[in-house]
Amino acid sequence: MTDRQMFARLWREYLRPHAPMIAFAALLMVMEGSTLGILSWMLKPMFDLVFVDGRESAILWVGFGIFGLFLMRAVTGVLQRIVMTRISNRTSAAMQVDLLRHVLTLDNGFFQTMSPGTLISRVSSDATATQGIWSALILGAGRDVVALLSLVVVAVVVDPLWTLVAATGTPLLILPSLVLQRYLRRKSARLRDISAARTTRLDEIFHGVTPVKLNALEDYQNGRFAALTDAFVTAKVKTAGGSAMIPGFIDVAIGLGFFCVLLYGGQEIIDGDKTVGDFMSFFTAMALAFQPLRRLGSLAGTWQVAAASLERVFELFDTKPAMPAPKAKARPPELPDTTIRFENVSLSYGSADVLRGLDFIADAGTTTALVGPSGAGKSTVFNVLTRLVEPSAGRVTIGGRDISELEVGSLRALFSVVSQDALLFDETVRENVLLGQKHVTEARLQAALDAAHVSDFLDSLPNGLDSPAGPRGSNLSGGQRQRVAIARALLRDTPILLLDEATSALDTAVEAKVQDAIATLSKGRTVLVIAHRLSTITDADRIVVMDRGQVEDVGLHAELLARGGIFAGLHALQFDG
Secondary structure, rough: OOOOHHHHHHHHHHHHHHHHHHHHHHHHHHHHHHHHHHHHHHHHHHHHHHHHHOOHHHHHHHHHHHHHHHHHHHHHHHHHHHHHHHHHHHHHHHHHHHHHHOOOOOOOOHHHHHHHHHHHHHHHHHHHHHHHHHHHHHHHEEEHHHHHHHHHHHHHHHHHHHHHHHHHHHHHHHHHHHHHHHHHHHHHHHHHHHHHHHHHHHHHHHHHHHHHHOOOHHHHHHHHHHHHHHHHHHHHHHHHHHHHHHHHHHHHHHHHHHHHHHHHHHHHHHHOOOOOOHHHHHHHHHHHHHHHHHHHHHHHHHHHHHHHHHHHHHHHOOOOOOOOOOOOOOOOOOOOOOOOOEEEEEEEOOOEEEEEEEEEEOOOOOEEEEEOOOOOOOOHHHHHHHOOOOOEEEEEEEEEEEEEOOOOOHHOOEEEEEOOOOOOOOOOOOHHHOOOOOOOOOHHHHHHHHOOOHHHHHHHOOOOOOEEHHHOOOOOOHHHHHHHHHHHHHOOOOOOOEEEOOOOOOHHHHHHHHHHHHHHHOOOEEEEEEEOHHHOOOOOEEEEEEEOOOOEEEEEEHHHHOOOOOHHHHHHHHHHO
């Protein structure tokens, strides 16, 4: 994507809604920028009429004129900064929100290749890095261009030849600027990559702080982060150096121009061909043009730095989801029943075959357990069923309907999921149970809390149900987090339950109570259980034994034990070993 295409896309998607405010800011910008040219012109009468000719009558109007210019510059400067700050922050915030919304539509395969740290960097750092573009390019560039043009007009009016002489060093800027812009784009992209790697490293360290401490990895992890930080500092310095070189070249060019004007114009003043006021007006115009020129020169670097971030942001925006995004408030589809059938389903991650022609049935209103050694593909069954991943072959049906024909949100509205790793958010316990449901009565909420035995530990929390769960539920024990997750499922009240060893983190006493609650909830519903502890599925209506992505055996608990095979081997390991 070219720079022009990127800026056009920015305007179309984010700036156009603010066009009236941008126009107002542009008017203020013209007023502020023009004050410099007028100021430099006012110096001619100040020197010639007041200081040289000594006209007292000119003091008042020249003084008021200069004061009025500074007053107008102050007012317009404050107003346009307020307006553009509002626009830049709103557009940056909108881009971040849109980017997160888009990322959440992408399938699980995307998240397996893109680390959380990289995504955090894209949504937060890269989108925020574009925030200064609006002020710099629209407000800063516009104001400085107007100021520069007004100053050049004054200089040309005073003496066109002096202006031409002052521009002697301009050709020296062209080639170095082009080279530096390409250099900055590369270094800025490198800087963003290192920034994402640092964020990823911190994310992994903080999420794995317990294993880090238990394995005495503090120095090791700190060393890895320090290496990334050193690389980040090096890239940052190189980027800053490249950005500073363009204004530096401008300084050299302007200095050369001043030198040439002094050599040529100084003699004209000595000879009486030009007045002191002419020279002061011209000199002031050139001096005041110094800062706008430097800022305009640095804009090239500012754009290249921001463009590196924009490329990454738009690359993420242009990543297409494998399936349509689910509707916000989808309802379960109308189905004759909730019988689940896998028909010759295959799935691969890269070169690894995870499911290989998987066939089984989970009858409506019954409990079907999936067992097998690690890596058998049990969790992948859940991912395929909920369309977190798409199979490469075969099909899955619910109530005879191919799930690929169902809208994703409607399909997922069929399921309540409780996994062995109960994920809680850094919100209150109440919010973690409700998960955005706004029309749940207190009686229904209390019934779910009682059934999941969440009520048993609420009195031990400082604010009861409104106590913060902490980051990833860190304020609760493993068993408490699991019970909160079960309360969610109870409250969601869907026709299909997906349980991934839902009671694995509970002690024996609480497990028995929660098993009773799940048994009550399971009546009349279709339940699919991933079982690691075989003692929890003795009453399952059907047990599907999996190995290497295939079904090896199907039957009841007693039947599978009698037949021997994988199930009997797993049973022996758990109960005889």
